[in-house]
Amino acid sequence: MDFFEVATSTPTVRRFLDRPIPEADLMKVLETANMAPSGSNAQPWEFVIVREPDARRKIQSTYEELWGPYKESAIIRGRTTLSARAVKAIKVGDEFAATLAIVPVHILVFLDRPKMRVERGSADDLFNFGATYGSIFPAIELLMLSARALGIGSAMTTMLSSREPETKAMLGVPELYQLIALIPLGYPDGGFKRPYRKPVLPRLHDGRWDRAWPLSRQ
Numbered sequence: 001m002d003f004f005e006v007a008t009s010t011p012t013v014r015r016f017l018d019r020p021i022p023e024a025d026l027m028k029v030l031e032t033a034n035m036a037p038s039g040s041n042a043q044p045w046e047f048v049i050v051r052e053p054d055a056r057r058k059i060q061s062t063y064e065e066l067w068g069p070y071k072e073s074a075i076i077r078g079r080t081t082l083s084a085r086a087v088k089a090i091k092v093g094d095e096f097a098a099t100l101a102i103v104p105v106h107i108l109v110f111l112d113r114p115k116m117r118v119e120r121g122s123a124d125d126l127f128n129f130g131a132t133y134g135s136i137f138p139a140i141e142l143l144m145l146s147a148r149a150l151g152i153g154s155a156m157t158t159m160l161s162s163r164e165p166e167t168k169a170m171l172g173v174p175e176l177y178q179l180i181a182l183i184p185l186g187y188p189d190g191g192f193k194r195p196y197r198k199p200v201l202p203r204l205h206d207g208r209w210d211r212a213w214p215l216s217r218q
Contacts, residue, residue, distance in 0.1 A: 009193070010148040010192070014093075016189055039134065044111050045111065046109075063097055066159045067097040103184035104185070106185075107185060147185055153185070154185050158181050158182075201215055
């Protein structure tokens, strides 16, 4: 696929088909993600690929336990009337949580903290967290884009981070690794759609914040 078509048609997929991903395609996605840039070329990513149905059901159960409270606090927030957008978000989120186990591949992304040479939670870590996490998210983005190029949908959620010890214990992950994200991979139920984004021009600044990009002034 053309790169720009891939990059502009990689939405968060919430509805998946229960259809296996060929081993060769899965390896191609993972090998591409492994080519991501990172600070000092540390390559601090580790991927746990979960395909066993029982393990996927356990991940779904944990996710569902977290989704309910999140939905209440982040979307509903005691409101008596919800916008159409909020209603849609709840509906899609509920469906995603209830069907997560059918997604054939769950990839859990972990950060190798020692490779970043910064102790987790330290002053240096908090001061320069962009360098740490900037060395892991490019790999996630490449993973999702390469999946899209092969017709495979994806989503990224950090919901399980609040259950990091439990999730690591379930997967046998050593303590020194930090859980970053869960990325379900599968074929979308409904194809791919260009995600909605606001126009970029109003968010472009010409050298200074108070100067609009030239095209914005036309």
